[in-house]
Amino acid sequence: MARIYETNKEGHLTIGGLDALDLADTFQTPVIVYDVAKIRNEAQEMHHAFQKRNLSYQIAYASKAFSCKAMVQLAEEEGLSLDVVSGGELHTALLAGFPTERIHFHGNNKSEAELKMAIEANIGCVVLDNHLEIQWLQSLCNEANATMNVLLRVTPGIEAHTHDYILTGQEDSKFGFDLQSGQANAAFEAVNASSRLCFKGLHCHIGSQIFEATGFTHAAEKLIALLSEWKVKYNQEAEVLNIGGGFGIRYTDEDTPMPIGLVLGEVLDYISSAVLERGLAMPEVWIEPGRSLVGEAATTLYTLGSRKDIPGIRTYVSVDGGMSDNLRPALYQAKYDAALAERPNAGADETVSIAGKCCETGDMLIWDVALPQSSAGDILAVPSTGAYGYSMANHYNRNPRPAVVFIENGEAFTAIRRETYEDLTQFDLTLRNYKKTETTI
Numbered sequence: 001m002a003r004i005y006e007t008n009k010e011g012h013l014t015i016g017g018l019d020a021l022d023l024a025d026t027f028q029t030p031v032i033v034y035d036v037a038k039i040r041n042e043a044q045e046m047h048h049a050f051q052k053r054n055l056s057y058q059i060a061y062a063s064k065a066f067s068c069k070a071m072v073q074l075a076e077e078e079g080l081s082l083d084v085v086s087g088g089e090l091h092t093a094l095l096a097g098f099p100t101e102r103i104h105f106h107g108n109n110k111s112e113a114e115l116k117m118a119i120e121a122n123i124g125c126v127v128l129d130n131h132l133e134i135q136w137l138q139s140l141c142n143e144a145n146a147t148m149n150v151l152l153r154v155t156p157g158i159e160a161h162t163h164d165y166i167l168t169g170q171e172d173s174k175f176g177f178d179l180q181s182g183q184a185n186a187a188f189e190a191v192n193a194s195s196r197l198c199f200k201g202l203h204c205h206i207g208s209q210i211f212e213a214t215g216f217t218h219a220a221e222k223l224i225a226l227l228s229e230w231k232v233k234y235n236q237e238a239e240v241l242n243i244g245g246g247f248g249i250r251y252t253d254e255d256t257p258m259p260i261g262l263v264l265g266e267v268l269d270y271i272s273s274a275v276l277e278r279g280l281a282m283p284e285v286w287i288e289p290g291r292s293l294v295g296e297a298a299t300t301l302y303t304l305g306s307r308k309d310i311p312g313i314r315t316y317v318s319v320d321g322g323m324s325d326n327l328r329p330a331l332y333q334a335k336y337d338a339a340l341a342e343r344p345n346a347g348a349d350e351t352v353s354i355a356g357k358c359c360e361t362g363d364m365l366i367w368d369v370a371l372p373q374s375s376a377g378d379i380l381a382v383p384s385t386g387a388y389g390y391s392m393a394n395h396y397n398r399n400p401r402p403a404v405v406f407i408e409n410g411e412a413f414t415a416i417r418r419e420t421y422e423d424l425t426q427f428d429l430t431l432r433n434y435k436k437t438e439t440t441i
């Protein structure tokens with residue numbers, strides 16, 4: 001069904017109840033605007049799915065989807081835990097005052113420095129991904145006279161239906177310990193032999209932007225089978241079963257996600273019965289949603305600029321952003337909707353393609369979108385840009401990154417200020433300085 005945009009009495013697009021044209025005027029464009037209530041609602045739906053079933057659980061917001069201090073604080077307010085995958089995300093969480101015992105550290109190549117940071121911050125757990133990391137974490141814990149809770153990330157050999165680049169649960173993957181070849185058993189034995197590492201459970205993540213519950217239930221089935229094998233083999237049960245994130249959202253009419261409560265409900269019911277059937281103790285169930293918490297909550301506002309008509313071929317309309325604030329179309333051929341903020345629900349007059357301003361043929365935000373007649377200076381709204389937009393934004397062509405604005409209770413505030421040209425050049429040394437640096441060899 002075609003998207004119907006929320007409007008005010010002037011017929012302008014509203015975001016969190018505020019007029020998008022006013023927002024563009026106040027904060028300039030491009031700007032990524034979050035309707036905070038949508039994030040809170042999603043979080044509450046997820047909590048409800050667990051609570052309805054009386055399960056012990058954690059919902060760890062995958063902060064790679066969008067991380068900044070305000071977002072981390074919002075996650076805390078909503079009773080979420082936090083998944084970080086880098087020293088930078090951990091640093092952000094610590095600066096934002098996030099409770100460290102609810103931080104989980106992920107990544108397929110965590111450095112020793114990052115692991116040390118995790119130990120010093122006394123975070124909730126490290127999700128172990130490879131053998132080198134087991135060695136490092138063990139010896140860093142020895143040095144610090146500390147212990148660390150760990151989950152083992154396993155690749156369950158599930159091929160969920162999504163873009164190849166965002167698939168992660170298949171056997172041929174850079175992530176986690178492989179089930180088939182016995183890597184996972186070897187990892188468990190190494191952890192078990194360590195007095196510093198405390199095995200808490202298993203983790204898997206099958207990929208991202210997944211609509212069907214079956215991918216998750218198949219993965220859970222494999223993990224539960226493994227736990228049941230380990231119960232016999234090692235007399236070990238798990239306190240935690242983490243089934244990762246990956247719940248899909250609506251970008252365009254082609255996407256038809258079920259409400260999160262329904263998908264999650266189906267997965268949780270499956271886990272409860274499979275655990276019971278295998279005679280295992282019910283573990284805490286953890287999930288790690290990123291996209292589904294924040295994706296649909298944001299809309300990016302751009303200003304339209306130049307137009308190029310190629311008769312009989314295509315009309316390109318350019319915006320003042322592009323792959324520098326939203327890499328997803330270029331990286332995954334991801335599709336988005338767009339509307340004119342002044343009359344978002346008006347009928348279409350033409351089909352145009354929305355081009356970014358980067359010096360790159362592939363910098364196309366949307367191919368062939370039906371829009372009312374537009375002209376330079378109009379504000380274009382692109383919904384569902386809340387996940388992996390700002391977090392993958394970059395400085396290509398030395399474009400400053402946009403501002404991020406949060407709207408709540410009818411008020412807008414800047415969560416991340418727009419970058420300036422000074423910000424862009426702040427790390428540059430001049431040729432003369434460069435020659436004087438001590439690291440020059």
Ligand SMILES: Cc1ncc(COP(=O)(O)O)c(C=O)c1O
Pocket residue numbers: 062065083106168205207208209244245246247288289290291292387
């Ligand atoms: C380990 C892990 N957990 C959680 C996520 C979050 O995924 P999503 O944003 O699709 O919910 C990802 C990203 O795909 C991930 O790699």
Ligand SMILES: N[C@@H](CCCC[NH3+])C(=O)O
Pocket residue numbers: 064166168208209328332387388
């Ligand atoms: N960044 C990706 C998803 C990868 C998620 C992290 N494992 C996207 O925009 O869809």
